[in-house]
Amino acid sequence: MKAFVLRSYGSPDYLELTDVDEPVPGDDEVLVRVGATSVNPYDWHQMRGQPYVARLMPGGMGLRGPKLSILGCDLAGRVEAAGQNVTGFGPGDEVFALLPQGCFAEYVSVPQSLLAYKPKNLSYEQAAAVPMAAITAMLSLRDAARLQPGQTVLVNGASGGVGTFAVQIARALGANVTAVCSAPNAGLVRSLGAAEVIDYTTTDFTRHEQRYDLLLDIAGSRRVRAARRALKSEGTFVAVGGPAGRWLQPAGHMFAALALAPLVSQRVVMTDTVRCTHKKENLVTLTELIEDGKVTPVIGRSYPFGDIPDAIRHQEQGHARGKIVVTV
């Protein structure tokens, strides 16, 4: 089968489209033919081995070279074959999943514990937009923030992959949403349910008079100390992402948030989607919201499989509108 293989850290040019053996599913695994995948900041961090500090973290990236040879963690596709212990999935089933790696390929072997049925009303492209970004939004709002109906939420970085899901999920949970994004995306985030929009190119949300119950900090564009001025004294700050950097960021931004936590009245927490142990359950919950029409993936750009390096180049610029998907 064809796959993009990463043999050493570097730019998107280091992704080599080549023939590799088709994976053979184990007893508890399902072989899925990939219909579509999508690109996340996680992919280029793994591709470049950046930030460098992540190479020193336990369970993180390889020190000198990549641990993952085939990147891509979002999957939507069709089941081709199932291992002998697999129950509930068989050839022809349409599925989606959030995997640690392997989706920039024509086939991938998936543990059944990670696999969920694709929402019936979504194409493969739309479904592939969901796993990483929407699970991150769900974990941040429902679990980390414990968002309650009627609360006010400021979403900083509302027009990207995570942000477009976060606005919709916050609305579905009954919150009142203010979105921070640039002016060209104001109409988009309003259409997703944001009641107010702050244009970050003209207005500093930390200087706004409004105070919120929750700040969902996806962009990490302001220092945590300044950003928490936008919160009520009993509010919650959820650190999701931060500015990109070679050495420390976005990890430094997340650490700064956690270091501040014991010193302030607000609750400061962070989201870690990669280590989430109930990804499949979250996909099932998201499927209900999607099939009920409460959440719809926003696709900003779509690339053919052979152009995955270009898709990642676009992602690296940090101004994606909704999700960047890839048809396989």
Ligand SMILES: NC(=O)c1ccc[n+]([C@@H]2O[C@H](COP(=O)([O-])OP(=O)(O)OC[C@H]3O[C@@H](n4cnc5c(N)ncnc54)[C@H](OP(=O)(O)O)[C@@H]3O)[C@@H](O)[C@H]2O)c1
């Ligand atoms: N903690 C976790 O488990 C987890 C999981 C997934 C992702 N993340 C992190 O979350 C972050 C976002 O991921 P993503 O997939 O949503 O990225 P993305 O799709 O690339 O979105 C980036 C968005 O950030 C916006 N943005 C850029 N500068 C901004 C600023 N100064 N103020 C407000 N918004 C700004 C851009 O809007 P404009 O085009 O208008 O500039 C764009 O819409 C990344 O740092 C990623 O690593 C963390």
